[in-house]
Structure formats: structure tokens, C-alpha cells
Amino acid sequence: MTEIQFKHVTKIFGKKVEAVKDLSFIIEDGEYVSLIGPSGCGKTTTLRLLAGTVLPTRGKIFFDNEEVEKLPIQKRNLGFVFQHFAIFPHMNVWENIAYGPTVKGKRKSEIEELVEHSLSSVQMKKRAESFPSELSAPELQKVSLARVIAAEAKILLLDEPLGALDQKIREEFQFFLRDFVKKQGLTAIHVTHDQAEALSISDKVIVLNKGQLIQMGTPEDLIFSPTNLFTSFFVGESDFIEGYILDDSTRFSKVRVGLESVYVQNAGISKGERVVIAIRREFFDVKKPNKNNENFLTGKIISDKFLGLFRRVKVLLKNQQIIEAKIHAKSPIKFKENETVHVIIDPSRTRCFEFPKEGIQKSLEM
Amino acid sequence: MVSVRMEKVSKNYGKVVGIKDLSLSIKDGEYVAILGPTGAGKTTTMYILAGLISPSSGKVFFDDVDVTNIPAEDRQIGFVFEEYNLFPRMSVEKNILFGPIVKNLDLSVSRKVAYELLNLLNIKGKEKNYPDEISGGQKQRVALARAIVSNAKLLIMDDPLRALDAKIRDILQVELRKLVKDLGLTCIHATHDTHEAMRVADRILIFKDGQIVQEGTPEEIYNNPYSIYVADFLGENVSFKGKIVVENEEKYLLTENNLKLRVQTDFSSGTNVVALVPLELIDVYNKEESSNLNYDNIIPGKLIQAKLIGEFFELILDISGMKLKAYELIGKKNVPTSPNSEIVVGMDKDDFRIFELKNEKLINSEKSIEDE
Amino acid sequence: MIRTDKEDIEIFFRKTRLKIETLLSRKSVVLAGKVITISIFILIIIGPIFYLLLQIFLYWGEIYSKVFNDPILGNEAFLMMLRSIGLSLKVAGIVTFFDLIVGISIAWVLARYDFKGRKVLDTLVDMPMAVPTSALGFSIYLFWGTNNGISRLFNSNVGLVSQGTLLIILTHIAFTFPYVTRSIKGIIADLDLNIEKAAKTLGAPPFTIARMISLPMVKESLLAGTVLAFTRSLGETGATLIVSGVYQTAPVVIVSWMKGLKIPTTAFLSLILIVISLLLLTAVRLFARRVGLPWNKVFPRFERKLSSKKVSRTRDSLSITLFFVFVFIPALFVIIYLFQWWNKSPFSGDNEAGMIYQVFQAPDKKIDSIIHAFITSIEVALIVTIVNLIIATPMALLISKTKDDKLKGLLDTLIDIPLIIPSSALGFSIFFLWGSNGLHLLSPGFLMIIVSHISFTYAYCVRPLVGAFDAIPTMYDEAAFAFGSSKLTAFRTVTIPFLKSGLIAASIMTFTRSMSETGATIIVQGVERTIPVLLVDFFEASTFPAAAFAASLLILISFLSLLLLRYVSKER
Known part of the structure; x- marks a missing residue:
């Protein structure tokens, strides 16, 4: 197990391209952390900085309080798992797994032990003699995990590890992967473009955009x-x-929206300040006008579309903004176009932010 | 601005059947989604409509004109591919104007249209960039603009969002539908993603092995799948196997593990059936709330595990020894999440999609539960 | 106990090796390796050319007087240079024009259509590149220029085409068009057909698609292939010696002047040829991306007609027919000739004019010199291949892996120099540097042949290896590094196994090219003879059947290596 720390790490490619900007975070011993963000956000660069295949322009990286940003990849004691496996095609499974201890100069008997142990940790004992070309995608990924164990790596870097697996198998493998990492006591950093995967597999998630930690x-x-x-x-x-x-x-703070007002989470923003209320679409409730409704904004239905998993109800608020509520697929009320409704807002499920100087659109740019 | 009809079209690749006796019709200005897994014949259908391959038999009509033997370049269509297929050596602008150039249209007009489209699609300012300099989402927007700039009447899209990240896919689904409707195009959109099909289309055609197995609006299909295949393709289900029994003129499903569930069905007493319930229709409450509930079936059980998977909680339940999965939107209040807590499950009688258990194989519903 | 001993030995050796590899992977050692690699490259490839330039600069007075101001000949030497260069350029221009027409359409046919015999045709198209040009030239001369070949169809007693410009052009097309075909065939086959489908749905007919979408995507390679074809025609010696007659191209002039030991004029002409080639190479490298052919205009009706099935079918079958009539049959005619003249003249029935007598029975015992030349050729080719593998592998690695784009671009361009400059000029500059006029380390003969062959086959060895290195995904290295491999250990355990077929391909290319070279060899051979040169000697001595024997032998060898190359590259 290893604790990982980034302190103000910046990586500039060429002269101008800032792939990663002033990145600081701590990953604790044995934590499973995912990196997500739009393409080009710097997640791959961050992984390479960890690996040592890319060296930081500025800043420091620590593994267990030891400065490593200048250490070459060979000395970082980590295991790499790639989307396309990188299992050496000219070696069989056994030789692939033995690779780490062999090049580290371990004794034959010790190598044998390590390989046996690693093979059984991924339930692949039966395939020891197989060549990579005879294995399925999930099996190949298991071999690359076993290879990491045999090399006694403490940090596991995963670069889209489920990217080459079928959708159906992916969920199963997520479960296997997390379980495996926890059992082996590894610190894992997982880069993915699939946020559902990140949310369901990780202890913590890092959101990056334009090279910065969000x-x-x-x-x-x-x-x-x-x-x-x-x-x-x-x-x-x-x-x-x-x-x-x-x-x-x-x-709860009271916020003026158009001619109406609603209560939202108090974010310590003072009176008179311009704000943006962010509400997840699952947290809206849409109801017919009723005296008993509380904390709502009035609006008109634009559409009520059925989507199987849930319904999407689109409402034009009085202040001309459009919101969309995701409600239960079988919600009893069906709305008609142009019908006046109340959009109920649960103040405890809102987030309130200062209005960004550069405008909302700009601050959401990917 | 064109209606489309396929009449008994078949396409064989050697011995492999691409599509078989396929007939379909699409109205002027209609947005139709073709939904099916890989190998169901979606791409073959798209290619035949576009004229990129010719059918082994059958006919294709645009506005009642037989176009079966007209090559793609003369069909006045726009085609959007899964992999964008932008011309790598041309700038975004040149890509978009390729159609007008080879069709010898008035370029000054086309250029104006192109810029309007770029505006609509939020990619202004990228005209001089090359395809390898823009993101996947932008590439597909360019491909879309390219497909419709030269007066395409019919827009054909072959799984256009497959290669994109979830977030971009989400944004583009909305943009696509809006653009198509604003321009009044007739549109056929093939996809493997149920949610996408339901979100963009007026009507959905479900494909299986080169044939249409069901068609209808998203709601019609969801509420009344004709087969287990369709039900399973639409989403994850819990399946109950059992026998129909009648008591007091009400029909019940007596399951293998002795649950008695009130259901709505035309099958008569004694029929062996399998009943599927979409996971999102299985409502889960804390036990204390059971007195306020109004469901046809309220069953007590235990929560094994709750997991946050984005917009849903995934709940693993145990009801009388049967393990099942349920989805609850995270917007719902008081979703039970602590393991081993006592819960109740609410299901209405019309939540069950019931099929006679003969030879039709269950595709996934059984397996996915056992795997957990 | 015994087992432990064994284990101890094993672990000792493994650890020692790993330690050495780690030591050798240190930055300073790697840097030293890079410096050595580049130094060797400069010494062997760039050095001679640079030295030639320097000498001409230093001794300009002497050269000026020989070239422009000879007491007897005046500027006759210069005029002859101009004439020969003019002829060379004219021939190369015309040849390249036809190469493009035939080359592109054959490449298209090979890449896009699946028909019976496609693989055979594919091999046949490459063949003229592998066959030694002197053998090829001889065969073509026999076919067009003597009464044994095509003229028999017309019952004529003389050849249809006599030695001279037309015959040079016919010969050059035969061995240069494959450069065009080869440069684009693979890329056309790999082009994403879906992009063409997209163009089709946008309203473009097939010909327009090929012109506006597909060909621009192969532009760089096509240009590179064209330059190669052009410079190959410009610099060819072996075949041209046979088919040119009195019309001397520049490389032929170099050879003949060299035989007369007119060093200053030879040096000057060599330099001009080198400069022309280098200018071309530079121009192409600099402008390749920028050349936007005026291809935006569209002629819908005309292009639609060109796209019709009839037209495209006619075009395809025509290009294949042209290939057989103008390339394939003439190139292999020498074998038919050999059988015609096996043991007697087919015309007079004279036994002494037959091959058997000339080669095996005549008092000069040609078979001995053939065997001797054959052995020399093989020895040279083998040594050259081994040496080149040793010096080219690090260079290929350097080019493939360097992150410095400028260095990469520079080396990438420099590598091509020996590919495009006329081998006789290159041979001359090597003679100049290493021989009595320069370092005085070597004199013409076996060693100098080897040095010159290393020089012009270097690129043939580096290119496939760069390709092989580039094709290895970086993730394998990264995985190996992550487990603690030093660079060298990773190279040995992970990279080399990926490299096998690339190494074999490079060896065969180098070997074949060395076997078939004439121009440079003639300049530096001294008293040694390689088999292609011997063939020219036989030709000049008018012992055609003996020449045919040597030519057939050469064709056979190159054909076999070609098949081997195909087999190896398919394994990938």
C-alpha cells in the first residue's frame, strides 16, 4: 500500500500546451480512485505523471512521503493495466506473469511461488500454458492483473481497463476488479471515460477539466x-x-428567480449577490398547481416524454428558463402541452453557487 | 420531406442473411429509430436505403418513386456514420462543402447554409480546423452538417452516437432531434441503445435477425412488448416463473417460490408463464411506510445491498428467498439504503409483462439475477 | 542440493546480465550509442558526398580547366556533360510520366479488386525491382533490339527497336514503375472504404471520389514513389550500359570517364547528379504537404462518364495488358533466349555459338569466371547485409523512438540520400574519399566494393526496420519498464521478438540490392568482378548466350529472394 500525493504539479507539452495545471491531491493507502473528465482534460497525462513516463514541468509527486517525480518508471514499483492488455504475445501466460520477478533478479523458486500465487488470485491456474492469442479479452485482463501481483507492485495504474470488454461483461468485471484490488491491498488509479463505471467502482473520483482538478x-x-x-x-x-x-x-437562503422566489441550500453567499442554483434533474418534482405546494416555481409544460427508465418533463419557467425533470416512469399524472404546473424544489437537494463572472456557458466549456 | 417505403427487401451475403423480407414505411417528416443489437440488420437496412448496397430482392421507394436501382450519389440523401468518416485532408469547411461542390450547387448559397448549420450546432469558429484537431462530438456535428447541407431530404444515421462519451451523447441526442424537427427532415436513426431510441424518435422499429419484430411509439413498445426478446432488449427485468391461478375472479401468478402476485393477463388459469417486471417499476420502501402504500401487490422483504450508480440506486433485495434487483431514481425520497433493513416492494398488476412459457428462451433476465 | 547449485548459477548469470543491461541503459551510455550510430552514418553515407563537394571546392581551378578549358578539347567535356544530363533528365521525365499512369492503375487494381491470380500479379509487379538491372536490360534488349525477340512475330531480320533513347525508356519503365505501384498499393488497400462511402452519399461518382478523396490521401507516398522512380531512372547504370548504344546517359558517362581515369571531370559530373537528386529530395520533403493539386473543380458529366463501368473496366484491363507486353515478357525473355541458344545457334545451327560451348567448353572457360563472380557477389552481399543490420538497427531505433521531431525529420531525410543519388556517382565519391585521392585507406577491389555497397543499401536496411519499430505499440515497453526492466532488458525481452520479420525483410532487401548493383561496383571494383558486372562484360564482348546464362541465373536468384520476402512479410 502506498499513499500518493501530488503537490502543485504542472505539465506543459512543447511550449504552450498545458496538459495539467497546478494539480494537488492526496490518494490514501489502499484507496481506489478514478479520474474522469471530458476528452483532453488531462486524465491520461496525470496517469503518465504517476507512472513516470511523463515528468512534471513543475511541482512534486510523493509516494509515501518519498519524492518520486524524478524517479524513472522502473523504480516506482507500480503495475500498469492497459485497455489493450499489453500481454507480451511471444510469451505464454506463465512467462508473462513471471516477467516482473525475472527481470528483478529473483530466484527461480521464488518466481515459481509468486506466479502460482498470482495465477490463483485471478483463478487462471488452468491457463498457465496458454498463449495470449488463445485467451478472451477478460482473461487477458486477468493475466495483466496477475502480472502486477507477481511483480509485487503496490500501485496499480489502470488506463481504460474495461474499454476493450463487451458491455455485458464489463459490469461483472467491474465487480471483480474492485474486489481484487481490495483483497490485494493495492492503491489503484483508474482512468475512464465512462462516468457510471467510475461512480460504481471507486472510493473516490477526481473530476478534471482543462487540466485542472475540479x-x-x-x-x-x-x-x-x-x-x-x-x-x-x-x-x-x-x-x-x-x-x-x-x-x-x-x-436555507431565499433566492429571487424572475418574479418568484424559492428557498435553496444556504451556501454562505450574501444578500443581493447574483447566484446560480444547480439542481439535478432527478430532484425536481412537477405537480399540478395546488395550494398545498411549497417552494416551487411556476411554469408551463413543453413536453412530457416517456423514456422507459423514467419520464422527462420539460417545463418553461416564468423567467423563460427551461428545466427538465426526470420522474418515475409510472408517475400517475400525465401532463399536457402548455399546462401550467408547479416545479417543486427540495431546498436540501439544491446547490447554490455564485454566478460565474465569465458566464455559465463559458464556465461549463469542456 | 420525403416518405420512404421498403417492400419485401432481402439481402444475403453469401449464405448469411442480412435482412429478410423486410417491409417498412416512414412518413414525411417522421423521426424513426431502428433499434436492435449488432447483427440485427440495422446497417444493412441503412445501406440499402442509402443505395450503398443493392438488395438481393425487393424494392425501395422514395415518395412512391422506385429508387432501387439508383446509385447512392443520385439519391439526395444525407448519411451520418458511426465513425464520422470526415475527409481527413479537408478542413471542416471543405468537408461540409464537398456535397455542394460535387453536385455543382451554387456555392454562395451553400456556404450560407453551412454557416447557419455550424451556428445551430455550436461549432462556429472551427471552419478552418482539420478533423484531427477537433473532438469526437464536434466531428459528429460536422458530419451532420455535411450530410444535410446539400438539400438532403432524407437523413440516415447509422448509430451516430456510439463512439462518443456518455455526456456528449446525451447532449447530442437533444440537438439531433431538435435539428431534424426544425428542418422538417425525414429521419431514420439506427441505434443499439434503447434510451437513445426512445429519446430521439417518434416511432421505434425493433429489429431481430434481419426482421422487424415490433414497432410503435416508445410508450406503446415499453408497455406492451410482444416478446421476451423485446422486453429484454428494452431494459433489465426481474422474471417470475409460475402458473396463472384465478381466485374471486382475479388473476394471480403463483410463482415457483410461492409468491402470489396479482396480475393482469388474458392467459387462463393453469397456464405456465414467465412474468417480467422492469427493474425501474419495482418500487421499494422502508417497512414503516407500508401502511400508506397503494399497490396491487405489496410484498415484504429484506434489503441486501444498495449501491449508487449515477441517477439510480441499485438495490439488491431478498423477497421470500428470491434475490432480485430494483432501480430507484435518486430523486425519490427515503430510498432504503442500509443493508439488512426490512423493506416492502410495491408492484402494480400492469407492471407485469406476461408470456406463456413454451419454448421461447429467456435471454438475460434470469442470468443477470443469478450472477449477482 | 544439486538443484540449488543449478539455481545459484542461473541466478548469478541472470543477475549479472541484468546488471550489465542496466549499466548499458544509463543515459550516458545510450547517448554514446546515439553518437556512434550517427557518426557511422555520417562516415559511410554522408562523408563521401561531403568530401566530394569539398574537393571540388578546393581544387576548383584544376577542375575548371579540365571541364571548361581543356587545352585540346576546350569545353567539350562540359558540353558532353550537358548532353548526357539533358538526355538523362528527358528519359527520366518521360519514364516517370508513364510510370505514373501504369503504376497508379496497377496499384488500384491490386489494392481494390479481388480476382484469381491477384497474388501472382502482385509478386510479378515487384519483380523488376528485385531483378538486377543489367540482367533486365539485357533481356529487354534481346526482346526489342535483336532478331530473336519481338521481330520474329513480324518475320523481320533486325530488331524492332534499336539501341538508343526509345529502348532506354522502355527499359527504365520496366524497373521504375514498381516504385510507384509499391509506394501507394498498400496505402490504397488500407484506406478506409467508409470515407469513400461517405463521399458517395454526398453525391460524388467513383472517379470523382478517387480524384478528390482517395488519391490526395496517398499524395505523400505517391510523391515519394515518383521521386524514387525518377531518380532511379536518372541514376541507373547497368541496364543503360546495355541498351543505350551511342546515346550516353550521365551515369554511363561517369562509368566510361572513370574507365579512362578522367578523375576531375568525373567528379564534377557526379556532383551535378548528386545535387540534382538532393534538390529533388529536399523539394519533395518540404513541399509534399503543401502541394494542393488544383483539384477542387468538378466536371460532373465528364467524370460520370469516366466512372462508368465500361470505361473503368477497359482502363483496368489495358493497364494489365501493358504490364505484360512492355514489362513482364521483355523482362523474362532472356530465359526463352537461353533455351533458343542452349547448345547451338537457332539460325545457323552452329554449336560454337550455343550457350553450352561458350560457357563450358570454350578455351576461356567462362564458367570459371562466372563461378568466381558469383562467389564474390554472394560474399559481398552477405558481409554487407550483416554489417548493415548491425549499424542500421540502432539508427532505425533512433529514428523511430526519438522525441525530437527535428532530428527525426532530418535523419529521415538523410537516410534517403543513398536511395536517390545515382549509384555510379555514389560509388565514385566513395572511391574518391577512401581511395588514393582521399584517405588512401582502400584501393579499388573487394573491400571498396563492400564499403560502397554498405553505403547504398543502408537505407534499404533502415527503412523496413523503422517500420517494424513503429509498428510495436509503446504499451509493451511501458509494461516492461513498469516491472523494473532497464531499457536494454526490455529491448532484448520484448522488442526483439516483435522485430523478427522486420529484420528478415531488411536482410533480404539488402542482400538482393547488393547482389544486383552495377553502377557503383564498376567504379570501385578494381580487378574483382561481381556477376552483374560480368554480365555487362559478356555483353560488351558480344557473347550473348553466356550473358543470357548469367542473366537467367541472376533472375532466378532474385525471384527466389522475392518469394522468400513475400513469405516472411506475410507471417506478420
Whole structure:
């Protein structure tokens, strides 16, 4: 197990391309962390910085308090798992797994032990003599995991490890992978473009955009408490309602939206400030107008579309903004076009952010 | 702005059947999705409509004109491929204007249209870039603009969003439908993704082994799948095997593990059936709430495990010894999440899609539960 | 106990090897390796050319007087240079024009259609490249230029085409068009057909698609192939010696001047040829990407007609027919000739004019010199191949792996120099540097042949290896490094196994090219003879049946190596 720390790491390619900007984070011993973000956000560069195939322009990287940013990849004691496996095609499974200890100069008997142990850790004992060309994609990925164990690596770097697997097998393998990492006590860093995969496999997720760390947190954090507009936008689907603070003295702040007002989570933004309320689309409720409704915005139905897993109800609010609610597939009420409705907002499930100076659109640019 | 008809079209590749006796018709300005797994004949159908391959037999009509023997270059269509297929040696602008150039259209007009399209698709300012300098989402937007700039009447898209990340896919689904509807195009969109088909299309055709097995609006298909194949393709289901029994003129399903579930069905008493319930229709509550619930079936059970998977909680339940999975939108209040807590499951009688158990094989519903 | 001993020995050796490899992987050692690699390259390839330039600069006075101001001949030497260069350029231009027409259409046919015999045709098309040009030239001369070949069809007593410009052109087309075909065939086959489908749905007929979409994608390679074809025609010696007659091209002039030991004029002419080739290479490297052919205009009706099935079928079958009539049959005619003249003249029935007598029975015992030349050729080719593998592998690795784009581009261009400059000029500059006029380390003969062959086959060895290195995904190295492999250990355990077929391909290319070379060999051979040169000697002595014997032998060898090459590259 190894603790990993990035301190103000910047990587500039060529003269101008800032792939990673002032990146700082700590990954604890034995944690499973995923990196997500739009393509070109710097997640692959971050992985390469960890591996040592790319050296930082500025900043420091620590493994267990030891500075490693200048160490070559050979001395970092890590295992690499690639999307396309990188199992040496001219060696059989046994030789592939023995590769690490062999080039580290271990004794034959010790190598044998390590390989046997690694093979059984991925339930591949029967395939020891097989060549890579005879193995299926999940089997190949298991061999590459076993190879990491045999090399006694403490850090596991996973570059889209499930990318080459069929959709159906992928979920099963997610489970296997997480279980394996935990049992072996590895610290794992997993790069993926599939946020559902990241959310379901990791202890923590790092969201990157344009080379910068946007948010690092547990899957629950990212879904229920995004700390900024970009996370709200990128993880799942949210709508953004503009307004300004009328009252910030209570647990929930009162926000003016058009001619109406609603209560939202108090984010410590003071009275009179312009704000953006971010609400996940699952957290809206849409109801027919009723005296008993509380904390709502009025609007007109644009569409009510059935999508199997849920329904999408699109509403034009009075302030001309459009929001979309995801509601239960069998929700009893069906809405007609142009029908007036109340969009109910649960203040505890809102997030409130200062209105970005550069505008909402710009701050969400990927 | 064109209606499309295929009449008994077949296509064989050697001995392999691509599509078999396929007939379909698409109205003017309709947005139709073709939904099916790989190998169901989607691409073959798209290619035949486009004229990129010719059918072994059968006829294709555009606006009641037989176009079966007209080559692709003369069909006035726009085609969007899964892999974008932008011309790598041409700038974005040249890519988009390729159609107008080879068709000898008035370039000043086409250029205007092109810029409007780029505007609509939020890719203004990339005109001089080359395809390898823009992202996947932008590439597909360019491909889309290229396909419709030279007055295409029919837009054919072959799994256009497959290669894109989830977030971009999400955004483009909305943009696609909006653009098609704004321009009044007739559109055929093949996809393997049920959610995508339901989101973009007016009507869905479900393909299996080169034939249409069901067609209808998303809601019609979802509520009334004709076969287990369709039900399974639409989403994950829990399956109950059992026998129909009648008590007090009400029909019940008596399952193998002795659950008695009130169901709605035309099958008569004694029929062996399998009943599928989509995971998102299985509503789970804390036991304390059971008195306020109004369901045809309320069954007590235990929560084994809850996991956050994005917009849903995935709940693994145990009801009278049967392990099953349920999805709850995270927006729902008080979703039970602590393991081993006592819960109740609510299911209405019309949540069950019931099929007579004869020879039709269950595709996934059984397996996915056992795997857990 | 015994087992432990064994284990101890094993672990000792393995650890020692790993340690050595780690030591050798250190940055300083790797840097030293790079410096040595580049130094060897400069010494063997660039050095002679540079030295020639320097000498001409230093001794300009002497050269000026010989070339422009000879007391007896005046500027006759210069005029002759101009004439010969003019002829060479004219021939190369015309040849390249036909190469493009035939080369592109054959490449298209080979890449796009699946028909019976495609593989055979594919091999046959490559053959003229592998067959020694002197054998090829001789065969073509026999076919067109003597009463044994095509003229028999017309019952004529003389050849249809006499030695001279036309025959040079016919000969050059035969061995240069494969450069065009080969440069684009693979790429056309690998082009994404879906992109063409996209163009089709946008309203473009097939010919327009080929012109606007597909060909521009092979532009660079096509240009590279064209340059190669052009420079190959410009610099060819062996075949041209046979078919040119009194019309001397520049490389032939170099050879004849060299025989007369007119060093200053030879040096000057060599330099001009080298400069022309280098200019071409540079121009292509610099402008390849920028050449936007004026291809945006569209002629819908005309192109639609060209796209019709009738037209395209006619075009395809015509190009294949042309290949057989103008390349294949003439190139192999020497074998038929050999059988015609096996043991007697087919015309007079004279036994002493037959091959058997000339080669085996005549008092000069040609068979001895054939065997001797054959052995020399094989020895040279083997040594050259081994040496080149040793010095080319690090260079290929350097080019493939360097992250410095400028260095990569520079080396990539420099590598091609020996490919494109006329081998006689290259041979001369080697003679100049290493021989009595320069370092005085070697005199014409066996060693100098080897040095010159290493020089012009270097690129043939580096190219396939660069390709082989490039084809290895970096993830394998990274995986190996992550487990603690030093660079050299990873190279030995992971990279080399991927390289096998690339190494074999490089060896065969180098071997074949060395076996078949004439121009440079004539300059540096001294009293040694390789078999292609011997063939020219036989030709000049008018002992055609003996020449035919040597030619057939050469064709057989090159055909076998070609088959071997195919077999190896298929294994990949």
C-alpha cells in the first residue's frame, strides 16, 4: 500500500500546451480512485505523471512521503493495466506473469511461488500454458492483473481497463476488479471515460477539466454535493436557474428567480449577490398547481416524454428558463402541452453557487 | 420531406442473411429509430436505403418513386456514420462543402447554409480546423452538417452516437432531434441503445435477425412488448416463473417460490408463464411506510445491498428467498439504503409483462439475477 | 542440493546480465550509442558526398580547366556533360510520366479488386525491382533490339527497336514503375472504404471520389514513389550500359570517364547528379504537404462518364495488358533466349555459338569466371547485409523512438540520400574519399566494393526496420519498464521478438540490392568482378548466350529472394 500525493504539479507539452495545471491531491493507502473528465482534460497525462513516463514541468509527486517525480518508471514499483492488455504475445501466460520477478533478479523458486500465487488470485491456474492469442479479452485482463501481483507492485495504474470488454461483461468485471484490488491491498488509479463505471467502482473520483482538478470526492459527494458548476454539469444531468439572494439569514437562503422566489441550500453567499442554483434533474418534482405546494416555481409544460427508465418533463419557467425533470416512469399524472404546473424544489437537494463572472456557458466549456 | 417505403427487401451475403423480407414505411417528416443489437440488420437496412448496397430482392421507394436501382450519389440523401468518416485532408469547411461542390450547387448559397448549420450546432469558429484537431462530438456535428447541407431530404444515421462519451451523447441526442424537427427532415436513426431510441424518435422499429419484430411509439413498445426478446432488449427485468391461478375472479401468478402476485393477463388459469417486471417499476420502501402504500401487490422483504450508480440506486433485495434487483431514481425520497433493513416492494398488476412459457428462451433476465 | 547449485548459477548469470543491461541503459551510455550510430552514418553515407563537394571546392581551378578549358578539347567535356544530363533528365521525365499512369492503375487494381491470380500479379509487379538491372536490360534488349525477340512475330531480320533513347525508356519503365505501384498499393488497400462511402452519399461518382478523396490521401507516398522512380531512372547504370548504344546517359558517362581515369571531370559530373537528386529530395520533403493539386473543380458529366463501368473496366484491363507486353515478357525473355541458344545457334545451327560451348567448353572457360563472380557477389552481399543490420538497427531505433521531431525529420531525410543519388556517382565519391585521392585507406577491389555497397543499401536496411519499430505499440515497453526492466532488458525481452520479420525483410532487401548493383561496383571494383558486372562484360564482348546464362541465373536468384520476402512479410 502506498499513499500518493501530488503537490502543485504542472505539465506543459512543447511550449504552450498545458496538459495539467497546478494539480494537488492526496490518494490514501489502499484507496481506489478514478479520474474522469471530458476528452483532453488531462486524465491520461496525470496517469503518465504517476507512472513516470511523463515528468512534471513543475511541482512534486510523493509516494509515501518519498519524492518520486524524478524517479524513472522502473523504480516506482507500480503495475500498469492497459485497455489493450499489453500481454507480451511471444510469451505464454506463465512467462508473462513471471516477467516482473525475472527481470528483478529473483530466484527461480521464488518466481515459481509468486506466479502460482498470482495465477490463483485471478483463478487462471488452468491457463498457465496458454498463449495470449488463445485467451478472451477478460482473461487477458486477468493475466495483466496477475502480472502486477507477481511483480509485487503496490500501485496499480489502470488506463481504460474495461474499454476493450463487451458491455455485458464489463459490469461483472467491474465487480471483480474492485474486489481484487481490495483483497490485494493495492492503491489503484483508474482512468475512464465512462462516468457510471467510475461512480460504481471507486472510493473516490477526481473530476478534471482543462487540466485542472475540479472536484475530488466520493461518488455520493459528486452526485449529492457537487462543489461547483462544472461537476454539477458533468456528473449526471442538472439544470441551472439564475437568481439573486433575497435573504441569507436562515438555514436555507431565499433566492429571487424572475418574479418568484424559492428557498435553496444556504451556501454562505450574501444578500443581493447574483447566484446560480444547480439542481439535478432527478430532484425536481412537477405537480399540478395546488395550494398545498411549497417552494416551487411556476411554469408551463413543453413536453412530457416517456423514456422507459423514467419520464422527462420539460417545463418553461416564468423567467423563460427551461428545466427538465426526470420522474418515475409510472408517475400517475400525465401532463399536457402548455399546462401550467408547479416545479417543486427540495431546498436540501439544491446547490447554490455564485454566478460565474465569465458566464455559465463559458464556465461549463469542456 | 420525403416518405420512404421498403417492400419485401432481402439481402444475403453469401449464405448469411442480412435482412429478410423486410417491409417498412416512414412518413414525411417522421423521426424513426431502428433499434436492435449488432447483427440485427440495422446497417444493412441503412445501406440499402442509402443505395450503398443493392438488395438481393425487393424494392425501395422514395415518395412512391422506385429508387432501387439508383446509385447512392443520385439519391439526395444525407448519411451520418458511426465513425464520422470526415475527409481527413479537408478542413471542416471543405468537408461540409464537398456535397455542394460535387453536385455543382451554387456555392454562395451553400456556404450560407453551412454557416447557419455550424451556428445551430455550436461549432462556429472551427471552419478552418482539420478533423484531427477537433473532438469526437464536434466531428459528429460536422458530419451532420455535411450530410444535410446539400438539400438532403432524407437523413440516415447509422448509430451516430456510439463512439462518443456518455455526456456528449446525451447532449447530442437533444440537438439531433431538435435539428431534424426544425428542418422538417425525414429521419431514420439506427441505434443499439434503447434510451437513445426512445429519446430521439417518434416511432421505434425493433429489429431481430434481419426482421422487424415490433414497432410503435416508445410508450406503446415499453408497455406492451410482444416478446421476451423485446422486453429484454428494452431494459433489465426481474422474471417470475409460475402458473396463472384465478381466485374471486382475479388473476394471480403463483410463482415457483410461492409468491402470489396479482396480475393482469388474458392467459387462463393453469397456464405456465414467465412474468417480467422492469427493474425501474419495482418500487421499494422502508417497512414503516407500508401502511400508506397503494399497490396491487405489496410484498415484504429484506434489503441486501444498495449501491449508487449515477441517477439510480441499485438495490439488491431478498423477497421470500428470491434475490432480485430494483432501480430507484435518486430523486425519490427515503430510498432504503442500509443493508439488512426490512423493506416492502410495491408492484402494480400492469407492471407485469406476461408470456406463456413454451419454448421461447429467456435471454438475460434470469442470468443477470443469478450472477449477482 | 544439486538443484540449488543449478539455481545459484542461473541466478548469478541472470543477475549479472541484468546488471550489465542496466549499466548499458544509463543515459550516458545510450547517448554514446546515439553518437556512434550517427557518426557511422555520417562516415559511410554522408562523408563521401561531403568530401566530394569539398574537393571540388578546393581544387576548383584544376577542375575548371579540365571541364571548361581543356587545352585540346576546350569545353567539350562540359558540353558532353550537358548532353548526357539533358538526355538523362528527358528519359527520366518521360519514364516517370508513364510510370505514373501504369503504376497508379496497377496499384488500384491490386489494392481494390479481388480476382484469381491477384497474388501472382502482385509478386510479378515487384519483380523488376528485385531483378538486377543489367540482367533486365539485357533481356529487354534481346526482346526489342535483336532478331530473336519481338521481330520474329513480324518475320523481320533486325530488331524492332534499336539501341538508343526509345529502348532506354522502355527499359527504365520496366524497373521504375514498381516504385510507384509499391509506394501507394498498400496505402490504397488500407484506406478506409467508409470515407469513400461517405463521399458517395454526398453525391460524388467513383472517379470523382478517387480524384478528390482517395488519391490526395496517398499524395505523400505517391510523391515519394515518383521521386524514387525518377531518380532511379536518372541514376541507373547497368541496364543503360546495355541498351543505350551511342546515346550516353550521365551515369554511363561517369562509368566510361572513370574507365579512362578522367578523375576531375568525373567528379564534377557526379556532383551535378548528386545535387540534382538532393534538390529533388529536399523539394519533395518540404513541399509534399503543401502541394494542393488544383483539384477542387468538378466536371460532373465528364467524370460520370469516366466512372462508368465500361470505361473503368477497359482502363483496368489495358493497364494489365501493358504490364505484360512492355514489362513482364521483355523482362523474362532472356530465359526463352537461353533455351533458343542452349547448345547451338537457332539460325545457323552452329554449336560454337550455343550457350553450352561458350560457357563450358570454350578455351576461356567462362564458367570459371562466372563461378568466381558469383562467389564474390554472394560474399559481398552477405558481409554487407550483416554489417548493415548491425549499424542500421540502432539508427532505425533512433529514428523511430526519438522525441525530437527535428532530428527525426532530418535523419529521415538523410537516410534517403543513398536511395536517390545515382549509384555510379555514389560509388565514385566513395572511391574518391577512401581511395588514393582521399584517405588512401582502400584501393579499388573487394573491400571498396563492400564499403560502397554498405553505403547504398543502408537505407534499404533502415527503412523496413523503422517500420517494424513503429509498428510495436509503446504499451509493451511501458509494461516492461513498469516491472523494473532497464531499457536494454526490455529491448532484448520484448522488442526483439516483435522485430523478427522486420529484420528478415531488411536482410533480404539488402542482400538482393547488393547482389544486383552495377553502377557503383564498376567504379570501385578494381580487378574483382561481381556477376552483374560480368554480365555487362559478356555483353560488351558480344557473347550473348553466356550473358543470357548469367542473366537467367541472376533472375532466378532474385525471384527466389522475392518469394522468400513475400513469405516472411506475410507471417506478420
